[in-house]
Amino acid sequence: MAIHPIExxxxxxxxxxxxxSENKLQKMLEVEAALAQAEANLNLIPKEAADEISSKASTEYVTVERVAEIERQTNHDIASIVKALAEVCKGDAGEYVHFGATSNDIIDTSQSLLFKDSIEILKGRLTELTETLLKLADDNKNTVCIGRTHGQHALPTTYGMKFALWADEVHRQIERLNECKERLCVGMVTGAVGTIAALGDEGLAVHKKVSTILGLNPVLISNQVVQRDNHAEFIMDLANTASTLDKIAVEIRNLQRTEIKEIGESFDPEKQVGSSTMPHKMNPITAERISGISRVIRAYVVPALENNPLWHERDLTNSSCERIILPEACILLDYIIVLTLKVLKNLVFYPENIEKDLNITNGLIMAERFMAELTRKGIGRQTAYAIVRECSLKANAENKGLRDVVLLKDEIRKYLSEDDIKEIMDPHTYIGSSVEIVNNVLEESKGWF
Structure with a gap:
């Protein structure tokens, strides 16, 4: 019976x-095969033995069930794989399995192969997410909306700015994964304490050859393990990416609030149910799931960091922890990227509410523009600020429009005509360089993929 929600x-x-499990076992068998081939290439073991080991290094011959059966006796996972592989090899080829290696040579190198595959999947998803955000940015670069700071109405902005901002950030997360991949996905055959002593003078050559066969870069130096600062960096990158997805989800959740409702998740009224007791509910459940799962991914950062300071040349405290956090972080992040794509590709806009919210302060959001225009007309900036602030406070206190208060202010009318004031009050014409900024992002993005 399934227990973990990932299942x-x-x-x-x-x-x-x-x-x-089977793919993890297959990757470890591939490392054992690469080890045998490298050693045969350097005349450390017979080529016939290496070929036989390679031909049997498959879950077709070495099954998960057989390895588990042996492990129940040995209480050692890698020793069980070695025995299971050796016993299916013909002749004396099995005698040469795992020669000169230690368990973590197989574990860490095979994990690098898993990381490579995981990163490729994540990069593909994030690339699709970036492209989706760029399209939304392009489509909405002229969709003027209210910008909020501290949860309060601030100045006009555009939905294009929101989407372009997120696209740029997601692209940086892809860059971080690429940078991390170079340090994380390395091959290692360095023996029990990193000296490769068991392989004598050919140790370094074997170490490099195995990595070449597997398409990895050989680690420059290790002890019994690839150092866990690499793994911590990977988990931190995944957590950082999760925080970006959480940021997107939180914004959509906030903008879907009943009293705002500018954008929101799609809802199928024919099939979907929002609440078991409230028939009217249409909740942002997908965005909420993104936010919730992102918390789990971020929580893996601390154990990943604590896996780095191991005793001496290594201890086993990282092992059990990594069996949980490495697969779960990859699986959960991949999942919430897919959820984010689902939300964004089906995003619903409510233009009437976007326009309503833009004007909800009766023009107070244009106070900065008044100050700037008065300053351009020759009033000092500090004086202009004080005049407009006085008007803004009066408008707010008396529940009047800022335009109505400004029109009665002689200090302002001396510099601005009624037509000037009408133009200043239009939030659609106060979006600065936002369209150009979005276009710059779109142009820059042509070199991202």
Missing amino acids: FRYGTEEMRNVWE
Whole structure:
């Protein structure tokens, strides 16, 4: 019976397939095969033995069930794989399995292969997310809306700015994954304490050859393990990406509030139910799930950092922890990227509410513009600020429009005509360089993919 939600509720088939037991075993067998081939190439073991080991280094011959059966006796996962592989090899080829290696050579190198596959999936998803956001930015670069700071109405902005801002950030997350991949996805055959002593003078050559065969860069130096600052960086990058998705989800959730309702998740009234007791509810459940799962991913940062300071040349405290946090972080992040794509590709806009909210302060959001225009007319900036602030406070206190108060202010009418004031009060004409900024992002993005 399934217990963990990843087994039946959260996750995509592609990322689950990377981290499921048989694929993990297959990757470890591939490392054992690469080790045998490298050693045969350097005349450390017979080529016939290496070929036999390679031909049997498959879950077709070495099954998850058989490895588990042996592990129940040995209480050691890698030793069980070595025995299971050796016993299916013909002749004496099995005698040469795992020669000169230690368990973590196999674990860390095979994990690098899992990381590579995971990162490729994540990058593909994030690229699609970036492209989706760029299209939304382009489509909405002239959709003027209210900008909010501290939760309060501030100045006009555009929905194009929101989407372009997120696209730029998602692109940076892809860059971080690319940078991390170079440090994280490395090959390692360095033996029990990193000296490769068991392989004698050919140790470094074997270490490099195995990595070449597997398409990895050989780690420059290690002890018994690839150093966990690399793994911590990876988890931090995943957590950082999750925070970006959370940011997007939080904004959509806020903008879907009943009293705002400018944009929101799509809702199928024919099938979807918002509440078991309130028939009217249409909740942002997908965005809420993104936010909730992002918290779990971010929570993995602390154990990932604590996995780095191991005793001496290594201890085992990182192992059990990584069996949980590495697959779960990859699976859950991949899942919430897919959810974010679902939300954004089906995003609903409510133009009438966007316009209503833009004007809800009776023009107070144009106070900065009045100050700027008065300053251009020759009033000092500080004086202009004080005059407009006085008008704004009066308008707010008396529940009047800022325009009505300004029109009665002689100090302002001396510099601005009624037509000037009418133009200043139009929020649609006070979006600064926003269209150009969005276009700059769109132009820059042509070099991203």
